[in-house]
Amino acid sequence: MKYQSTRGKVSQLTFKQAVMMGLASDGGLLLPESIPDVSQCLPEFKNLTYAQLAYEVMSLYITDIEESELKAIINKSYATFSHPDIVPLRTIGDINILELFHGPTLAFKDVALQFLGNVFEHILKESGSRVNILGATSGDTGSAAIAGVRGKDNIDVYIMFPEGKTSPLQELQMTSVLDANVHNIGINGSFDDCQSLLKTIFSDLEFKDSYQLAAVNSVNWARVLAQVVYYFSAYNQLGQPKKFDVCVPTGNFGNVLAGYIAKQMGLPIARLIIATNSNDILARFFRTGIYERGDVNFTHSPAMDIQVASNFERYLFYKLDQNAEKLTEFMKKFSETGRAELRFNSERFDRDFVAASVSNEETIQTVKKYYETFNYLVDPHTAVGISVAEKVIDADVPLVCLSTAHPAKFNDVMAQALPGVEVTHPSLEVLKGRETRKIVMDADIEAIKSLIKETQ
Numbered sequence: 001m002k003y004q005s006t007r008g009k010v011s012q013l014t015f016k017q018a019v020m021m022g023l024a025s026d027g028g029l030l031l032p033e034s035i036p037d038v039s040q041c042l043p044e045f046k047n048l049t050y051a052q053l054a055y056e057v058m059s060l061y062i063t064d065i066e067e068s069e070l071k072a073i074i075n076k077s078y079a080t081f082s083h084p085d086i087v088p089l090r091t092i093g094d095i096n097i098l099e100l101f102h103g104p105t106l107a108f109k110d111v112a113l114q115f116l117g118n119v120f121e122h123i124l125k126e127s128g129s130r131v132n133i134l135g136a137t138s139g140d141t142g143s144a145a146i147a148g149v150r151g152k153d154n155i156d157v158y159i160m161f162p163e164g165k166t167s168p169l170q171e172l173q174m175t176s177v178l179d180a181n182v183h184n185i186g187i188n189g190s191f192d193d194c195q196s197l198l199k200t201i202f203s204d205l206e207f208k209d210s211y212q213l214a215a216v217n218s219v220n221w222a223r224v225l226a227q228v229v230y231y232f233s234a235y236n237q238l239g240q241p242k243k244f245d246v247c248v249p250t251g252n253f254g255n256v257l258a259g260y261i262a263k264q265m266g267l268p269i270a271r272l273i274i275a276t277n278s279n280d281i282l283a284r285f286f287r288t289g290i291y292e293r294g295d296v297n298f299t300h301s302p303a304m305d306i307q308v309a310s311n312f313e314r315y316l317f318y319k320l321d322q323n324a325e326k327l328t329e330f331m332k333k334f335s336e337t338g339r340a341e342l343r344f345n346s347e348r349f350d351r352d353f354v355a356a357s358v359s360n361e362e363t364i365q366t367v368k369k370y371y372e373t374f375n376y377l378v379d380p381h382t383a384v385g386i387s388v389a390e391k392v393i394d395a396d397v398p399l400v401c402l403s404t405a406h407p408a409k410f411n412d413v414m415a416q417a418l419p420g421v422e423v424t425h426p427s428l429e430v431l432k433g434r435e436t437r438k439i440v441m442d443a444d445i446e447a448i449k450s451l452i453k454e455t456q
């Protein structure tokens with residue numbers, strides 16, 4: 001399988017090259033040249049373990065890592081999960097909840113970043129090179145990226161977060177990791193400052209090349225691919241129904257894009273339901289075809305406080321008939337004017353998707369309802385998904401809602417919704433009082449570059 005860019009100026013990459021490149025060098029996103037149809041193989045997938053299923057799905061897209069090596073990478077990646085089913089499906093009322101939070105940092109990002117860390121390790125060992133991973137985080141991505149590469153040879157990881165602005169628990173999940181290859185950087189500034197530092201450093205191509213900078217954000221194809229697998233697992237755990245709906249709490253569109261790939265592979269997903277908080281650029285797009293930037297609101301589901309979803313470009317590429325020129329034009333118009341429109345013929349323009357947004361108040365009410373009615377604790381991101389799922393559920397089609405984090409990660413919102421209810425997780429409790437390490441710096445490009453130079 002070869003990879004190409006949505007912008008048309010990069011092609012013929014192998015999987016390993018695509019992983020190391022991250023964002024395509026022409027500014028686009030990398031996609032496989034074709035999507036294999038596995039609809040005939042679904043019955044054979046039925047009784048596979050999660051790791052076996054992951055191998056069947058991923059090996060279609062990874063043709064440059066040997067079978068035994070790829071199996072070893074997959075096994076190692078999911079051995080760190082605390083549940084034997086890796087992503088167990090629970091039926092709560094009318095909704096099936098796919099719990100994606102049993103990895104080391106209790107968020108669904110572990111499913112992809114445990115795998116990506118091991119893929120990096122494999123590639124670097126083989127090529128004898130090393131990388132410096134640089135990332136910016138408002139919370140979940142940073143700790144999952146650190147957990148994916150801590151202690152690994154030939155990799156250093158530098159994670160920038162806004163000093164004092166991530167939740168104390170999320171900060172602790174990062175700064176309590178004392179491995180020598182982990183560098184936590186508290187930036188005096190906002191998350192936007194961290195992201196703009198990241199962009200500026202990556203755009204200095206000379207620095208990027210001489211220090212082998214690599215990215216772990218959700219545009220990396222290996223992350224999307226790892227996420228495709230659990231849609232198949234949900235289907236198996238439901239008993240392989242004729243069709244099913246999936247509801248996805250959405251921010252950067254990485255998670256739901258993986259579902260869209262699974263659907264194109266022949267998995268019988270009827271509708272992909274996009275649930276957003278009040279940052280509703282996607283919900284507006286799927287109603288109108290108009291993609292228009294708004295201001296970022298801060299909500300109870302902070303990992304979804306995103307206006308411009310980086311993975312959306314991959315979806316657009318398919319909608320624009322894989323025409324790189326049209327896609328480039330759309331993205332150019334959007335970046336220049338903050339607005340672009342996709343024209344469509346039918347009355348509702350994309351039958352594969354449904355989208356809706358949820359207020360903070362509804363989020364809190366859903367957390368309360370699921371605790372009071374079912375004695376089940378849902379985190380605020382999952383609650384956004386469930387709120388939308390309840391509104392659009394079709395009685396004849398089973399519905400799976402993805403649960404993206406363990407509620408104990410967001411204990412402040414949980415306390416607001418459920419005063420007096422203890423919401424904890426042992427792997428967070430053990431971190432309290434641990435020794436921590438971080439560097440606090442101003443939002444200064446040169447200072448960060450110096451830090452990278454000095455710690456080689």
Ligand SMILES: *Cc1c(COP(=O)(O)O)cnc(C)c1O
Pocket residue numbers: 107108109140141218249250251252253254255256303304381404405
């Ligand atoms: C990252 C994250 C999301 C958003 O996922 P995308 O792939 O960016 O759409 C939702 N919930 C939680 C808890 C997250 O950490």
